[in-house]
Amino acid sequence: MFISFEGIEGSGKSTQIKGVEAWLVARGREVLLTKEPGGTALGTKIRQILLDPDTHISHRYTESLLFYADRCEHVACVIKPALAAGKIVLCDRYSDSTIAYQVGGRQIDPAFLAHLSAAVGLMPELTLLLDLPVEEGLKRAKNRAALDRFEQEDLAFHDRVRAGYLSQAEREPERIRTIDVKALNQEQVFEKIEEILKECVS
Numbered sequence: 373m374f375i376s377f378e379g380i381e382g383s384g385k386s387t388q389i390k391g392v393e394a395w396l397v398a399r400g401r402e403v404l405l406t407k408e409p410g411g412t413a414l415g416t417k418i419r420q421i422l423l424d425p426d427t428h429i430s431h432r433y434t435e436s437l438l439f440y441a442d443r444c445e446h447v448a449c450v451i452k453p454a455l456a457a458g459k460i461v462l463c464d465r466y467s468d469s470t471i472a473y474q475v476g477g478r479q480i481d482p483a484f485l486a487h488l489s490a491a492v493g494l495m496p497e498l499t500l501l502l503d504l505p506v507e508e509g510l511k512r513a514k515n516r517a518a519l520d521r522f523e524q525e526d527l528a529f530h531d532r533v534r535a536g537y538l539s540q541a542e543r544e545p546e547r548i549r550t551i552d553v554k555a556l557n558q559e560q561v562f563e564k565i566e567e568i569l570k571e572c573v574s
């Protein structure tokens with residue numbers, strides 16, 4: 373089974389994904405925890421380029437192509453082999469990040485990306501979307517280290533990212549399960565996730 377975790381900056385994905393890993397391992401499942409961008413050696417280099425605030429990109433498609441280059445390598449070398457070995461793959465960000473950040477945030481034509489998504493040809497069976505208002509997410513993210521190229525974007529960009537996620541979740545309500553994390557602490561968010569896991573992971 374392939375499960376992705378999505379959300380705006382500061383939504384708490386990284387904490388929850390570790391909790392899910394521990395929950396599954398405690399139930400005897402073999403789990404692979406991975407992330408995008410940067411789930412392979414080549415992807416780690418691409419990630420550095422994408423997140424570096426000093427990276428200057430001129431053409432509107434370059435950024436998306438770098439994310440898809442990362443994804444192609446990741447799917448072929450890491451995700452598909454793990455699924456073939458019977459593992460549950462937990463991925464911190466996947467294709468819904470592209471819908472949210474490149475289509476929503478950067479306003480890239482979705483038709484251009486549809487072709488690339490079809491070429492990758494692998495979608496998660498379950499996506500957990502942690503949703504909260506942008507102001508709150510950014511407040512949490514800003515307490516961390518130096519801001520990366522995406523975190524430095526303005527509020528309007530991040531509002532479009534969140535809207536991109538929410539409209540994608542409306543289009544695919546079966547796959548994408550949205551959790552409103554605004555008023556919840558980490559334990560309460562995990563309880564919601566646990567309910568979904570009990571329902572969806574056989």
Ligand code: TYD
Pocket residue numbers: 380381382385386407408409423439464465466467469470471473474522523
């Ligand atoms: P990362 O530090 O992994 O973000 P976070 O800790 O918030 O999960 O940085 C990844 C950044 O890349 C994040 O800002 C979202 C962005 N991104 C895209 O714009 N498109 C994509 O397809 C993916 C996978 C990530």
